[in-house]
Amino acid sequence: MPYQISATKLQTYHRCPFAYYLRYERGVASNEFFGSPALGTALHQALARCHRDWDYQTAVPDWRWVQHCWEQHSEGLTQNQVTEGLEILENYYHNFIASEVALRQPLAVEGKIQGFLQVENLEFLITGRYDRIDFLSDGLELIDYKSGREVRLPDAPEIDIQIGLYYLALEQTYHQSLRVLSLLFLRTGEKVQFEATPAHRKQVQELIGALAMRLRYDRGWEPTPGTHCDRCSFSRYCPAVSAKPDPAPQTRSKAQLQLALSF
Ligand code: SF4
Structure with a gap:
């Protein structure tokens, strides 16, 4: 069974392998707050x-x-x-x-992104969602609507991971390269664009390669402290920020964990 990977998961892994391990391998709940959707x-x-x-x-x-x-x-x-x-x-x-000469017909709206990647003999299923994909003269533009009150741009490493992962998946689905990721802030009318390049794809392949090794051998989930620790739900379990960390709960059974890793 392929191992599912998404931009959110890979961004967590990039920030801190230990947080990733607790959240996705041990199944420890995080208290991330999602506003009324x-x-x-x-x-x-x-x-x-x-x-x-x-x-x-x-x-x-x-x-x-x-x-x-x-x-x-x-x-x-x-x-x-x-x-x-x-x-x-x-x-x-x-x-x-109203400002357009002619409204461009999109290639797709409100869909799922899916792709596969084989790394270190392990198969990953890339998953994600998009709001709209438009054709450009030299590739694809992926458009993500943002309806929140704040115009808050993701950190550069996070957006790079999202671009790289979508680059990989869209190339497989549409046989076209992603050229631009656009964040469209609905409340302010701002459109922020990020250029996509093959370097983004390479970076994500390397990141998934490193994750594959950790999954394969179930080790190397080191805490990586930084400013992101302020927002981390797992600090009480973390030896990097707590002198006497609580033992992390084992919320998945051994059998479930083995099933998730039986690829
Ligand atoms: S507190 Fe920091 S180092 Fe510890 S798990 Fe969370 S993000 Fe990682």
């Missing part, structure tokens, strides 16, 4: 419909089309959320639709 989910779905179902016979849809898409996906939200979502979409419409 309802408005964000509705916005993503409305935008997916907007770009996927437009007939592309007319160069640019008018605002009523976006309103219609919002009505299809805003049921169940509070009145404040419905109003807030509509304002966000109006902003999006003016920045990214």
Whole structure:
């Protein structure tokens, strides 16, 4: 059975192998906080419909089309959320639709990323999600909508890992290279772009290679302290930051662990 790997998992591994080990190999719960996703989910779905179902016979849809898409996906939200979502979409419409000469038909919207990688005789299944993929003249643009209130850019190493992993997977699926990863901040109308290169793919292959060795021999999960320790859920178990760390709970049975590693 292939071992599943995602950008989130690989970013955790890159920050600290010990945190990765506790979270994904021992199954220790982390207390990461996720805000209420309802408005964000509705916005993503409305935008997916907007770009996927437009007939592309007319160069640019008018605002009523976006309103219609919002009505299809805003049921169940509070009145404040419905109003807030509509304002966000109006902003999006003016920045990214009305300003275009012709709306570009996407290659895909709201889909799963999947790819395979063989390293050290171990098979990895790359998984992820995307909001939209557009064709460029020389490759692909992957677009990730951000609906949070803050324009917070991921750290450079984290974005590099995400780019490298998507580069690998999209190349297998579409036989095209990823050229650009775009983060599109819906509330502010900002679009931040990162160039993708084969060097990103190489870096991720090397990172997965190092992970494969640790998985294979189940050792080398050293703590790697740094500023990221401030946000770590596992510090009480960590010998790098606690003189007397608590023993980490074994939340998966030995049999489950062996099953996960039986590749
Ligand atoms: S506290 Fe720091 S070094 Fe320890 S597990 Fe967490 S991230 Fe790693």
